[in-house]
Amino acid sequence: MQSIRTDQGDQTSRVMPDATHKQLRIATRNCGFIDPESIDDYIGVRGYQALATALQAPPAETVAIVKESGLRGRGGGGFPTGLKWEIASKNKADQKYMVCNADEGDPGAFMDRAVLEGDPHSIVEAMAIGGYAIGASKGAVYIRAEYPLAIKRLKKAMDDAKAYGLLGENILGSGFDFDIEIKYGAGAFVCGEETALIRSMEGQRGEPKTKPPFPAQSGYWAKPTIVNNVETYANIPAIILNGADWFSSIGTEKSKGTKVFALAGKIRNTGLIEVPMGITLGEVINEIGAGCPGDKKFKAVQTGGPSGGALTSKDLDVAIDYDNLIAKGSMMGSGGMVVMDEDDCMVSIAKFFLDFTMDETCGKCTPCRIGSKRLYEILAKITSGDGSMEDIDKLKGLASVIKDTALCGLGQTMPNPILSTLENYWDEYVAHVQDKKCPAGVCSALLTYSIDPKKCTGCGLCAIVCPVSCIAGAKKEAHSIDASRCIKCGSCYEKCKFDAVLKS
Amino acid sequence: MTKITSYDELRQRCADVKAQKASLAKDKIIINVSLATCSIAAGGKKALQAIEEEVAAAGLQDAVMIMKSGCMTYCYAEPTVEIAKPGAAPVVFGDVDEAKARALVTDYIVRNEPVEGVIPVNYVRVAF
Ligand SMILES: Cc1cc2nc3c(=O)[nH]c(=O)nc-3n(C[C@H](O)[C@H](O)[C@H](O)COP(=O)(O)O)c2cc1C
Ligand code: SF4
Ligand code: SF4
Ligand code: SF4
Numbered sequence: 352m353q354s355i356r357t358d359q360g361d362q363t364s365r366v367m368p369d370a371t372h373k374q375l376r377i378a379t380r381n382c383g384f385i386d387p388e389s390i391d392d393y394i395g396v397r398g399y400q401a402l403a404t405a406l407q408a409p410p411a412e413t414v415a416i417v418k419e420s421g422l423r424g425r426g427g428g429g430f431p432t433g434l435k436w437e438i439a440s441k442n443k444a445d446q447k448y449m450v451c452n453a454d455e456g457d458p459g460a461f462m463d464r465a466v467l468e469g470d471p472h473s474i475v476e477a478m479a480i481g482g483y484a485i486g487a488s489k490g491a492v493y494i495r496a497e498y499p500l501a502i503k504r505l506k507k508a509m510d511d512a513k514a515y516g517l518l519g520e521n522i523l524g525s526g527f528d529f530d531i532e533i534k535y536g537a538g539a540f541v542c543g544e545e546t547a548l549i550r551s552m553e554g555q556r557g558e559p560k561t562k563p564p565f566p567a568q569s570g571y572w573a574k575p576t577i578v579n580n581v582e583t584y585a586n587i588p589a590i591i592l593n594g595a596d597w598f599s600s601i602g603t604e605k606s607k608g609t610k611v612f613a614l615a616g617k618i619r620n621t622g623l624i625e626v627p628m629g630i631t632l633g634e635v636i637n638e639i640g641a642g643c644p645g646d647k648k649f650k651a652v653q654t655g656g657p658s659g660g661a662l663t664s665k666d667l668d669v670a671i672d673y674d675n676l677i678a679k680g681s682m683m684g685s686g687g688m689v690v691m692d693e694d695d696c697m698v699s700i701a702k703f704f705l706d707f708t709m710d711e712t713c714g715k716c717t718p719c720r721i722g723s724k725r726l727y728e729i730l731a732k733i734t735s736g737d738g739s740m741e742d743i744d745k746l747k748g749l750a751s752v753i754k755d756t757a758l759c760g761l762g763q764t765m766p767n768p769i770l771s772t773l774e775n776y777w778d779e780y781v782a783h784v785q786d787k788k789c790p791a792g793v794c795s796a797l798l799t800y801s802i803d804p805k806k807c808t809g810c811g812l813c814a815i816v817c818p819v820s821c822i823a824g825a826k827k828e829a830h831s832i833d834a835s836r837c838i839k840c841g842s843c844y845e846k847c848k849f850d851a852v853l854k855s
Numbered sequence: 856m857t858k859i860t861s862y863d864e865l866r867q868r869c870a871d872v873k874a875q876k877a878s879l880a881k882d883k884i885i886i887n888v889s890l891a892t893c894s895i896a897a898g899g900k901k902a903l904q905a906i907e908e909e910v911a912a913a914g915l916q917d918a919v920m921i922m923k924s925g926c927m928t929y930c931y932a933e934p935t936v937e938i939a940k941p942g943a944a945p946v947v948f949g950d951v952d953e954a955k956a957r958a959l960v961t962d963y964i965v966r967n968e969p970v971e972g973v974i975p976v977n978y979v980r981v982a983f
Contacts, residue, residue, distance in 0.1 A: 395873050399865055406862075
């Protein structure tokens with residue numbers, strides 16, 4: 352294996368992952384390795400040299416490199432970045448804007464925060480490169496106010512870059528001016544959607560609007576505007592320094608480079624991972640993630656957060672890229688990966704995500720505002736044991752109507768967790784409505800607790816903890832539960848040292 | 856801060872930093888503490904303080920350089936601390952609570968004894 356830390360000289364070794372090193376770090380290349388508050392540290396890893404390189408050639412060359420690299424947007428949609436820059440570069444305007452989307456609203460995702468906290472200069476540099484490429488002298492970072500440390504480090508990076516003349520007027524004597532301002536978001540998921548984000552930056556309500564026109568045509572203050580995700584930007588300096596060919600040699604045919612994921616949930620090695628596109632789900636779960644804790648069986652992983660779907664234990668050999676995930680009824684999303692094991696109920700998981708989107712809908716259009724509520728209600732009905740087969744049909748029908756009629760991506764993708772669990776875990780839905788059982792033992796309304804008289808030692812602990820005193824029995828004799836009064840709190844099940852309490 | 860006005864100056868500054876880092880790495884033990892939001896929440900600042908105290912107690916101020924960086928990506932093992940001894944490959948330690956932070960100085964650095972919780976490197980990195 353090549354040396355991992357080749358911090359010397361101008362030459363970068365073209366490192367590739369191998370059997371023991373499954374990850375490839377491009378976007379997170381400096382995170383944890385440099386002092387994010389020291390501009391000199393960044394300059395020491397060839398910081399701002401990509402900008403300097405870009406400034407030596409006409410802007411169209413930068414656009415061409417990004418285009419040839421095959422880089423696609425890491426914020427979720429996967430739109431080709433170079434193409435977007437080209438559109439904005441060709442639109443004539445007296446002012447254009449370069450915006451960085453650091454809203455990161457997907458629950459469980461924190462890739463962008465890690466990059467901003469660990470390597471803020473790479474974003475500043477990349478935004479300036481983009482500004483030069485499209486002809487923008489102004490940039491803005493839209494970041495949620497809940498990220499105070501990221502904001503502090505980003506601000507310091509911007510101040511230091513200005514003091515060094517790497518941001519501001521006449522950068523590196525090239526005549527190119529570029530400045531960045533920070534705009535704060537209040538932490539609404541919908542404000543991550545680019546048109547809502549732009550409105551929010553303009554001081555209006557964060558509501559999406561119809562596209563076209565796309566921001567690259569008419570965005571911030573109706574000027575051509577590029578909105579790119581933090582991770583998208585983080586790749587740019589590496590692409591400029593190492594070349595488009597290098598980047599496009601990594602990944603699959605239509606998805607180049609790497610993707611950063613936040614691996615969370617029922618997985619041993621939770622954390623940030625950056626893997627080449629095309630890695631299999633099995634490698635991520637079993638090798639990098641080291642499987643589910645407690646040797647539980649892996650059940651599914653939700654990618655794409657509330658907009659995505661589940662990949663299941665049958666999909667372990669699926670190569671992760673934009674197109675394969677969509678073919679599986681999920682999506683890349685911004686990089687949340689929530690792992691579930693055999694103890695997770697997929698109907699409850701769908702309900703969890705619907706609860707989130709129901710809260711986060713902006714309310715502008717009916718299918719999303721009212722539809723999310725109705726979907727949630729049906730799921731709540733099913734998980735509390737009052738559902739019928741008819742409800743499952745309703746879920747399906749309503750989900751596809753919302754998908755077709757909602758205005759923005761939030762509403763259009765909101766039914767995905769339902770559709771994907773219906774597709775992959777149909778039996779679990781049926782078990783909830785027909786047998787009134789939750790196979791994973793999660794939905795409390797569908798559980799019954801009982802005591803196995805053969806195992807019970809009559810210690811009485813369960814009777815002490817039962818909040819409604821519905822457990823009775825003589826000392827040292829088998830106890831029993833009065834099911835009619837049991838509120839299914841699970842305390843007895845947790846407390847019994849002899850595994851005598853049964854959950855079914 | 857003096858402004859950098861050309862690519863050549865920028866290259867020169869880069870070479871200077873690299874040279875400075877290389878000589879630091881040759882002479883000093885570099886202790887790199889991860890201080891991202893999540894590392895701090897897990898106790899990264901406590902680990903940092905404990906390390907600083909032990910370094911002072913052992914009179915190692917001149918032999919050690921303490922550095923603060925961002926996310927090292929191992930959420931499951933926060934707080935994380937990386938130690939690079941001169942001439943040796945850097946080693947990342949996970950779950951560095953206060954006691955382990957002290958042990959890293961007293962045992963790993965001073966007495967050259969192993970300390971548990973080493974996180975194996977499982978990535979390759981594009982380093983410039
Ligand atoms: C509901 C919703 C939320 C979104 N949230 C984010 C976000 O938090 N961060 C982000 O970069 N993109 C988000 N997007 C995608 C943006 O609209 C946009 O496509 C993206 O910022 C473009 O950058 P990219 O091409 O670099 O990915 C969201 C989209 C939708 C529909
Ligand atoms: S789909 Fe939902 S979030 Fe999007 S505009 Fe309509 S109501 Fe708002
Ligand atoms: S705690 Fe377990 S063993 Fe003790 S009385 Fe209750 S069921 Fe029986
Ligand atoms: S589940 Fe709760 S309410 Fe029911 S018997 Fe056990 S402790 Fe009592």
